[in-house]
Amino acid sequence: MKLFLLLSFSALMLLEAYKFTDETDKKSLLEFKAQVSEGRRSVLSSWNNSSPLCNWTGVTCGRKHKRVTGLDIGGLQLGGVISPSIGNLSFLISLNLENNSFGGTIPQEVGNLFRLQHLFMGFNYLEGTIPAGLYNCSRLLTIDLFSNFIGQNVGSEVGSLTELVVLDLGLNKLNGKLPTSLGNLTSLRELGLGDNNIEGGIPDDMARLAQMKWFLWEPEAYFW
Ligand SMILES: *[C@@H]1O[C@H](CO)[C@@H](O)[C@H](O)[C@H]1NC(C)=O
Ligand SMILES: *[C@@H]1O[C@H](CO)[C@@H](O)[C@H](O)[C@H]1NC(C)=O
Ligand SMILES: *[C@@H]1O[C@H](CO)[C@@H](O)[C@H](O)[C@H]1NC(C)=O
Ligand SMILES: *[C@@H]1O[C@H](CO)[C@@H](O)[C@H](O)[C@H]1NC(C)=O
């Protein structure tokens, strides 16, 4: 009897967790939409409570669990800021906000997206820094922040993103020295750092990056 109770209790908890999390995705995206500038919010008109979450513009869901795995709203001329609620899309694998007019900072909460593999935020007006939490997303394959106003330095923690294939930070306001831990990114094929204010040279450790196909460094490009 005790075991039965325990089992049914766990099942209930699971069910509750499931329902809760599905609603979380919806809430996160509605919160996200509320931070999109009013003039262009109509582009996301399908993001409403009468339309199923997985039918929303730019939203891809997992086939079985129906959680949001992809958000692809690049090139829609969206402005405003990126809501921290994005960090609650805990099943997100791919996030594409590229080529919009988002300003403000990249919320720290993206660091909660531990399943994230692709991050495209290039061609926006983002400022602030690369959030430290991003270096915790250890499954990342792509980070594309090209053409924004991201400042400060590249954290040495970047060296823990050992799966990274593409890292494009070109045309930003980065400064400081490059961390030697970049030499840890042995899967890297594309590295863009041009048009920043980075000091010093290229760390010697980067000679280890055997997969590299192109490397952009002010003022010239190197092809391996
Ligand atoms: C909700 O989204 C559906 C699907 O795009 C659309 O047909 C409907 O007009 C929307 N409802 C509101 C209130 O915007
Ligand atoms: C959701 O999308 C599916 C597939 O595109 C479509 O068949 C269905 O009618 C849509 N549901 C609603 C309520 O819009
Ligand atoms: C950005 O999006 C606009 C349409 O919104 C398109 O015309 C333009 O080619 C895109 N630019 C890039 C660099 O993707
Ligand atoms: C994320 O979800 C939690 C739990 O539902 C909630 O308390 C929190 O406000 C959400 N955060 C954001 C930024 O929406």
Ligand SMILES: *[C@@H]1O[C@H](CO)[C@@H](O)[C@H](O)[C@H]1NC(C)=O
């Ligand atoms: C990164 O993950 C570690 C270990 O889970 C945690 O202690 C740390 O607070 C995280 N850092 C950020 C900036 O989220």
Ligand SMILES: *[C@@H]1O[C@H](CO)[C@@H](O)[C@H](O)[C@H]1NC(C)=O
């Ligand atoms: C480099 O990678 C190794 C494992 O591959 C890891 O233990 C180490 O912490 C990384 N170094 C940095 C600076 O991230």
